Amino acid sequence: MGQLSLILGLALTLAPPSSAPSDIVEITSPQPPAPSEIVEVATPAPPASELAQPVETTTPSPALAPAPVANPDADAAVEGAEQPDEDKQGKPDSEAKKAKKPKKYEFKVGARVIAGGRLRYIEPRLDSEGSRIGQPERKGSLQLRQARVKVSAKYLDVLSAKVSLEFSDLLGSPSAGDVLRDAWGNVQIHPGFQIKVGHFKRPYSRLELRGVSKVPMIGRGLYNSVAIEDLSWGDRAVGVALWGKLEPMRPGLHELGWSISASNNALAGAPNGVDAHARVTYDPTAWLSIGAGGAFKHVQDSLANEADCLAEWKRDASCRRNVFGATFDLVFRVKGLYASVETNLAQDWLFAETSPWMLGALAYATYDFEVGKKTRLQPIVSGEFIDTNLSFSESEALRGVAGLNILWTKRLRVMPQAQYVMPMAPVTSFNHFVESWVVGLWVSVQL
Structure with a gap:
């Protein structure tokens, strides 16, 4: 029995994690798995492409981190990039700028x-x-x-x-x-x-x-x-x-x-x-x-x-x-x-x-x-x-x-x-x- 515990401990130590070791995983993870599930953890490691994803260990705490967005334009807006906007009349900025230009003719x-x-x-x-x-x-x-x-x-x-x-x-x-x-x-x-x-x-x-x-x-x-x-x-x-x-x-x-x-x-x-x-x-x-x-x-x-x-x-x-x-x-x-x-x-x-x-x-x-x-x-x-x-x-x-x-x-x-x-x-x-x-x-x- 002592040998079996030693083997299981080594397997848990050497096996790669299934997700990033972040605070989010710890908060939202369920209770420790049953022994039968632990045996499945010793399965072969996932492909390298999956191993490259969980690198977000430097993300801020959940209270400060923005929700992940797939649209890159939205990310640019968070960084302060200039985005199309609408004026009070619902016109895009480009149209508002045209309206503010001096008229060629005045009567x-x-x-x-x-x-x-x-x-x-x-x-x-x-x-x-x-x-x-x-x-x-x-x-x-x-x-x-x-x-x-x-x-x-x-x-x-x-x-x-x-x-x-x-x-x-x-x-x-x-x-x-x-x-x-x-x-x-x-x-x-x-x-x-x-x-x-x-x-x-x-x-x-x-x-x-x-x-x-x-x-x-x-x-x-x-x-x-x-x-x-x-x-x-x-x-x-x-x-x-x-x-x-x-x-x-x-x-x-x-x-x-x-x-x-x-x-x-x-x-x-x-x-x-x-x-x-x-x-x-x-x-x-x-x-x-x-x-x-x-x-x-x-x-x-x-x-x-x-x-x-x-x-x-x-x-x-x-x-x-x-x-x-x-x-x-x-x-x-x-x-x-x-x-x-x-x-x-x-x-x-x-x-x-x-x-x-x-x-x-x-x-x-x-x-x-x-x-x-x-x-x-x-x-x-x-x-x-x-x-x-x-x-x-x-x-x-x-x-x-x-x-x-x-x-x-x-x-x-x-x-x-x-x-x-x-x-x-x-x-x-x-x-x-x-x-x-x-x-x-x-x-x-x-x-």
Whole structure:
């Protein structure tokens, strides 16, 4: 009996295990086999292919080891390999990435309406002796200041175009230059070098270059109405412009912009000739912007005989006037504060036989108070000085504006404002302006 036990012990020692000697086998193995089963353990060893399988003695404990999976892709996912996934809409990642790529073509349609009511008081005009002519005007009225529709298109960052029409001008006796605002195309060779052709704003006054949706007050002021609109030193015209903007975002040069243009306000009935404008803006920091520019007009003299001047290719010196303009401005942006100061100069090419200089200086400031996620209160104050003829002393006036705008996102603006214009003494008929004040409430809706 002792010999039989010794033989059985040696057989158990020499026989290969039927499975890997892991903790899993020990936990899940049944009770020790009966003696009759032990005899079967001494059968010949299994093939070498089976002996090569149980090498997983280094597998983690059952609490940490993942369940065996036959799919190799699933194993790769456990190792952190990138696998196809689905976004919130159930689209694979490849489709989601395609959807996030910038579109080659962009097409936008927008509209803006500004309407309101006002009370206006205007002193009567004066004669050459300074006496009033007629009675003062007191009037309350509803006003449609703007009803504009614009269409813009873009191809990548290379080509862009815009057309806008002002339908409020149809209430009067409009000309083509009134109804048509923008009609231009732009080619971007580089952000710092672009070409624009068509009907567009010329680079002159910073306030004039700001869009209506960004100008916080009703009207752009006295100098704007006389020099930029009546004398066509700014505003829109037909021409070509070279311009660009660089944003290196480094100390000492936050942004740099430049523009030069050649144009003529032909749609508004301007006389023959050509206008040249140039402007540079330099932003040393995010809170400061400096702008400066110049302008030149080679324009037909209003006193010359147009028929005689057009009869010859080579114009006589009396047919043309060469006049100049200049502008300088500063803008400060600190948190909710926006403050702007600008000074503009231009020659009056319609004045008699000479072209005297006119001067306009304007400053305004706003501060945005957040009163909700989408709502802001924006107080506005503005002051302006104008001298329409620096050669005479009876041509100066002051203008003041105050208001409290209410803004809801970029869609709605409620603009209660008051304006006062006062000509400076001595007041004569030579002055463009008379005493007046306007109190009004305007609402701007933008789509």
